[in-house]
Each structure stands twice: as C-alpha cells, then as structure tokens.
Amino acid sequence: MLFKAIKPHHPILKKYVQYVLxxxxxxxxxxxxxxxxxxxxxxxxxIRGQLVQQPNGQKVLHQRPLISSYLSGLYTKPNTHYVAGCLDEICIDFTVAGYYRFFTLPAKQFVLDGDVLSEAFGAGAIPFFETVFSQADLSTRCQLIEYFLLQVISEKPLEFMEQVINCIDYYGLTRVAQLSQYFKxxxxxxxxxxxxxxxxxxxxxxxxxQFRQCLWYMSRHPHLNxxxxxxxxxxxxxSHLVRAFDHFTQQRPSSLKPQLVSVDGQVLITNSDKNTYCP
Structure with a gap:
C-alpha cells in the first residue's frame, strides 16, 4: 500500500484544507x-469504485470503472473500510471551519449514497476528476485539485460557527463555558x-x-510514558486518558501506541497485519 499526504500550497487553501491524502x-x-x-x-x-456500507456498519469498497464519492463528517467511533484488490482513492481533508467554504451539504457523519461531487460542484466535477485519476504523478494530481478547489471556494463572510471554531483554534479554549462567555x-x-x-x-x-493532540504526542514522543x-x-x-481512548478507538493506549506511524507528518497510521489507518 502507498499512503501519501500533501499539504496545499496556495495561501488561501492553507486556511481551509489540511491535506490531500x-x-x-x-x-x-x-x-x-x-x-x-x-x-x-x-x-x-x-474513489475509482464504490464504497458501500453494510448493515453491520462496515464499509466495503467494490472495484468498478466509474468514479464515486462520499463525505465523512466528524465521528466519535472507529470506522472500518474493507478493500479487495486494487485501490485508488483521493481524500481531500477540510478543516472543520473550512468545510462550509466549499459545501452546502450538512457535515453529517457519513454520506455514502448519491453523487456527492455532482451535487456539490455540478456535472463537470466527475469528468474533471477522471482527468485527475489519469495522472500517475501525485504532485500533479494535487496541483489539479488545488486549481479545482480555488474555482469552487466561497469567500462569504464568517458565520457564527466558523468564528467559534477559529476561536477554539486560536485561543485554545477547552471548555464549553469559556466559549459561552467569550461569545456572550x-x-x-x-x-x-x-x-x-x-x-x-x-x-x-x-x-x-484533546484526543487527537494525545495521538500526536504518542507518535512524536514515543519515549514518554x-x-x-x-x-x-x-x-x-x-485513567482519564485511558477512558478517552476506549471511547474514541475501542483500544487501550498501550496497545495502539507501538503501532502509530506518521505519514509525511500529516497523517497517523497504524502499521499492523490488518493495515489499519487513521487519517
């Protein structure tokens, strides 16, 4: 398997897109x-193919010649994808505040049905990404994707929710009461x-x-207990940390910690027999 994460180069996109995986x-x-x-x-x-959610919640990638798309919003439990055969997938990971600069679709946990690309960006989106997939070089793909995103971005005024997210990021607020007081x-x-x-x-x-901050500490400072x-x-x-890991990963931190590997300093993966990863 090949995993490659590339951060956007354009200064406008840097505010709204974390990376392209x-x-x-x-x-x-x-x-x-x-x-x-x-x-x-x-x-x-x-994806070149189609992601289908099974009744048990598992997500299976079926190989098909056509392009399909999905949205993965914020979620608090692990999600497993099963792939049989070749895989060619592009994941554009938006910041939480930046997502609504590109979409009017609500950022629910998973949107797998329907044609997300066409619904969000019009009929020309799928032919455009067929061109992207035809490029073997990943840097070239990323350049094309940046061009596309710059055409569809919305420069609307900051909404209340975006102000809240930006405030959390800038001031590092950690309690709901602090947000309530700040925004009155x-x-x-x-x-x-x-x-x-x-x-x-x-x-x-x-x-x-807080959980993601903890994951990065575990990855970057493996000597820490x-x-x-x-x-x-x-x-x-x-014990508070262990409870958080049980909630978000259904694993103990001591079992997950040795598996964590950084991909290009952007994405954390676990390198196990099951090829588990966490973008």
Missing part, C-alpha cells in the same frame, strides 16, 4: 482493511449550532481535539 494499492489479489479513527477534519473521498451566548445555542453543523456537540468536539502523555495532552490523569 492519496491511498493506493496495486495488488489485485490483496484484501486489506482500514480503520479510520476520529479526527477534527471533514473528508471528501473520491447560552451553552444551549452552542449545542444546537454544533449539532446542526457537525452532528456532534461542542463538548464532544473539544474532547475530540502514559502519565507524561496525559499531562501534555491536558488530561486530569492517566
């Missing part, structure tokens, strides 16, 4: 499973707004940010 598999007889873990971004997935609004308003825009509440979102990681990630204690 390319997932490729070249063995037609290989069966692979990928488990994505909760993250604070929203992904537009574009009720916690109920924050809750309603978060649920409408992202399908998670503000407390869940702040917990998600769990007590030290809990301190740097602002958990009350190690």
């Amino acid at each position: 390319f997932n490729q598999g070249f063995e037609a007889t290989t069966q692979t499973s990928f488990t994505s873990y909760p993250n604070h971004n929203i992904c537009l997935g574009i 609004c009720s916690e109920k308003k924050l809750y309603r707004t978060f649920r409408t825009y992202y399908d998670v509440g503000p407390k869940e979102y702040l917990q998600l940010l 769990l007590d030290e990681i809990a301190f740097h990630a602002n958990y009350v204690d190690t």
Whole structure:
C-alpha cells in the first residue's frame, strides 16, 4: 500500500484544507482493511469504485470503472473500510471551519449514497476528476485539485460557527463555558449550532481535539510514558486518558501506541497485519 499526504500550497487553501491524502494499492489479489479513527477534519473521498456500507456498519469498497464519492463528517467511533484488490482513492481533508467554504451539504457523519461531487460542484466535477485519476504523478494530481478547489471556494463572510471554531483554534479554549462567555451566548445555542453543523456537540468536539493532540504526542514522543502523555495532552490523569481512548478507538493506549506511524507528518497510521489507518 502507498499512503501519501500533501499539504496545499496556495495561501488561501492553507486556511481551509489540511491535506490531500492519496491511498493506493496495486495488488489485485490483496484484501486489506482500514480503520479510520476520529479526527477534527471533514473528508471528501473520491474513489475509482464504490464504497458501500453494510448493515453491520462496515464499509466495503467494490472495484468498478466509474468514479464515486462520499463525505465523512466528524465521528466519535472507529470506522472500518474493507478493500479487495486494487485501490485508488483521493481524500481531500477540510478543516472543520473550512468545510462550509466549499459545501452546502450538512457535515453529517457519513454520506455514502448519491453523487456527492455532482451535487456539490455540478456535472463537470466527475469528468474533471477522471482527468485527475489519469495522472500517475501525485504532485500533479494535487496541483489539479488545488486549481479545482480555488474555482469552487466561497469567500462569504464568517458565520457564527466558523468564528467559534477559529476561536477554539486560536485561543485554545477547552471548555464549553469559556466559549459561552467569550461569545456572550447560552451553552444551549452552542449545542444546537454544533449539532446542526457537525452532528456532534461542542463538548464532544473539544474532547475530540484533546484526543487527537494525545495521538500526536504518542507518535512524536514515543519515549514518554502514559502519565507524561496525559499531562501534555491536558488530561486530569492517566485513567482519564485511558477512558478517552476506549471511547474514541475501542483500544487501550498501550496497545495502539507501538503501532502509530506518521505519514509525511500529516497523517497517523497504524502499521499492523490488518493495515489499519487513521487519517
């Protein structure tokens, strides 16, 4: 398997797009499973094939010649994708605030049915990405994708939700009460707004940010023990960290920590027999 993450170069896109992730598999007889873990971004997935959700919640990629697309919003539980054969997937990962610069579709947990590309960007989107997939060089693909995004971005005034997300990022606020006080609004308003825009509440979102910070500490500082990681990630204690991992990964941190590998400094993957990854 090949994993490649490329950050956008254009200064406008840097505010709204975290990276473009390319997932490729070249063995037609290989069966692979990928488990994505909760993250604070929203992904537009574009595939040569079709992703189908099974009744048990598992997502299976079927190889087909046509391009299909899906949206993956904020979620708080692992999601497993099963792939049989070759894989060619482009994941455009938007910042939480930046997503609504490109979409009017609500950022719910998963949108797998329908033609997301055409619905969001018009009939020319699929032919354009057919051209992108025809390029073997991933840097060239990324340049084309940047060109496309610059054509469809909306430069509308900041909405309330985007102001809240930017405030969290800039000031590092970690409590809903702090947000309520800063914006002089009720916690109920924050809750309603978060649920409408992202399908998670503000407390869940702040917990998600803390969890991802913890993952990066585990990856970048493998010599740290769990007590030290809990301190740097602002958990009350190690037991608090363990409960967060149980909630977000259904694993203990001690079992996940040795598997974490950084892809281009942007994406965390776990390198296991099951080829699990977490964009």
